[in-house]
Amino acid sequence: MVATSDTNLLAGPAPSGAPRRYVYVQTFGCQMNVNDTDRIMQVLAPHNYRPTDDPAQASLILLNTCSVRDKAEQKMLSQLGRLAPLKEYNDDLVLGVAGCVAQQEGERLLKKVPYLDLVFGPDHIAELPELVARAREHERVSETTFTKRKAFTFIEAEPREETRVSEFVTIMKGCDKVCSFCIVPFTRGREVSKPADAVVREVERLVAAGAREVTVLGQNVNSYGKDLQGDRIPTFAELLRRIDAIEGLERLRFTTSHPMDAIDDLVACFGELPSLCEFFHLPVQSGNDRVLREMRRFYTVAEYEETVAALRRQSPGIALSTDIIVGFPGETDAEFEDTLALLARVRYDTIFAFKYSPRPGTRASEMDDTVPEPVKRERLARVLALQDAITRERMEAYVGExxxxxxxxxxxxxxxxxxxxxxxxxxxxxxxxxxxxxxxxxxxxxxxxxxxxxxxxxxxxxxxxxxxxx
Ligand code: SF4
Incomplete structure (x- = not known):
């Protein structure tokens, strides 16, 4: 799900006092980062920051970064290089890096990029106005500590002036899984669930402002609520039921989930909740049990396919998508063929496939990266070619409908x-x-x-x- 987007949100009314300034934010990576960018704009608006699409007009430039793959990080570094000359003729300009690379690199990034003023992790968005003020005083600022689970508070999203038909609502942050290839637990920390009442309030506000579809977001949404304490903590399926009951909401989606967490409850929601759309992104990563064990995914291919079968029984015609990693350390030709065979059996509507790249601090990064780059490239090409043919077939099936x-x-x-x-x-x-x-x-x-x-x-x-x- 790697994409980049420039953000141009309409901020709230400009308060008096602080001089008007412009902020340019470029967002890399997944929907969670896009959502964080919305919150960045939200906390800056009362400090008289307006969004701009033109970095040359901005007095605050932020790159909201992704480190899930090495390529996204490289892209961010090249973009920083392109923006650097702006600092030469704009003394007021603060250049900052947010998001997962910021969290992962912290002070190191300040050392690596001498013209960088500010580095802050996703847990520090609420403090951004104060961090920028410190950077303006010529301090080089790095804030990347994780907020403790109990102390963490979410910024409740306010609808923007022009609410989109389809909006996103974060329901949790972080991930307690330990997939050996994944950097998310290091960059986003432990799971913290947003209280259900706050989630429902946010969705109600968005619907009142004109949204008709809401996608609830988290790294592993079906683990929702496990960290909360109290008598009546809803499971993810129960949270979906509360959201589904909101009047005026036509469609409800969610992303992303892990195939092992509370999956039966979730499967049962399809067909039962009128707004819940017939689409499920269910990452499998590999079609081979040994590779899945090495990835620390804790399910077998057979268990995964049982879930797919249950979903299709519950909701015939449901569209499925998945994530695939090719060239994981030690993946043999035969193990890779298992992944192709799985794709051919499940016949996903779409997939997101990537070559494995070691991410710092992860367990897999300590393994020998045994699959040579040309082999990874060839495996990726074969996966994509097979899936293209399946996707074409599934798209053709809509003709006449x-x-x-x-x-x-x-x-x-x-x-x-x-x-x-x-x-x-x-x-x-x-x-x-x-x-x-x-x-x-x-x-x-x-x-x-x-x-x-x-x-x-x-x-x-x-x-x-x-x-x-x-
Ligand atoms: S469940 Fe997803 S986000 Fe969590 S560690 Fe595994 S791949 Fe990463």
Whole structure:
């Protein structure tokens, strides 16, 4: 799920007092980081910071980083190099790094990058205005300690001025699993669950502001609540039931979960909760039991496939996606073939596949990285080629069907031959993008945004569908 996005959020009303300043944030990595960027903007807004898309206009530049893969980290370092010259003609500029690389590197990053002013981990977002003020006093600031579980408080998300049809709500942070390849427990710390009442309040506020779909986020959402104390702590499935009952919420999604945690309860929610969409991202990582053991995933391929079968019994037509790592230390050709065989059996709708890269501090980084780079490349290419064929087949199966689309806004591209008509885009409950044309007058009206449309699918492309209103 690696993506980058520039953030341009509308901050709240500018208070008097502090001079108006602009902040440019570039976000790397997963949806958790995108969500953290929203919170960064939220805490800066009362201090008169406005977002900008232009780093040259900014007096605060933050790179919100990801360290799940080495490549994302390298990308962040090159971007810092590109931004460095701005400091030469803007004395007011504070340049900072947030997110997982900041958490992992701390002071080391300040030593490595001499023009960097500020490094802070995800637990320190609430203190950001104060950290920036210290950096402005020419102090080089590094704040990367983890807040203790009991002392940690979440920043409750406020809807922005322009709430999107589809929004995200963080329900927990950190991860208590110990997957041997994964850096998340080192960069995000132990699991802390947001109290259920706070989650429900956030979703209610978003729905009141116009959101129709909410995705609840956490590194391992089905472990939700295990760290909370009290008589009546809801499980993740119970939390989903409370959210599902919120009036006006059309669709509910979640990501990400571990195949071993409270999975039966979660499977039972499909088909039972009207808003819960028929889509499940269930990371498997490998199709071989020995490799799974080395990865410390604590399930077998057979157990995983039993869960898939249960999901499909409970919710026929559910779309599935997964994460795959190829070239884990010691993975033999035959073990890799097991992963291909698993993909062929499960027939996921989509996958996210990566070559293994050792991450500092993890157990796997102490193993011999035995699979040579060209072999990793070749394995990745084979996985992607197989999955492309399966995805194409699964997309073709939509042609001729009528699907329910939650309309998000204008489509990015007019498809060939449709230039005279205006296209909107939305998603099916199974999370597939659908583009469809509407008459020009309706395109410019707000008539469709946030509404459910029924679309006859006429064409399947590699990552989207095209159709006309039913
Ligand atoms: S469950 Fe996910 S986030 Fe947690 S350690 Fe394993 S891979 Fe990392």
């Amino acid at each position: 009528t699907v329910e689309v939650l309309v998000e806004g204008p489509s990015r591209m007019a498809s060939k031959g449709q230039a005279a008509r205006w296209q909107l885009m939305g998603r099916t409950r199974t999370n597939v993008i659908v583009n469809f044309p509407v008459p020009l007058g309706e395109f410019w009206s707000d008539r469709w945004i946030g509404k459910l449309a029924r679309v006859n699918v006429e064409e399947a492309k590699s990552n989207s569908l095209y159709g006309t209103l039913a």
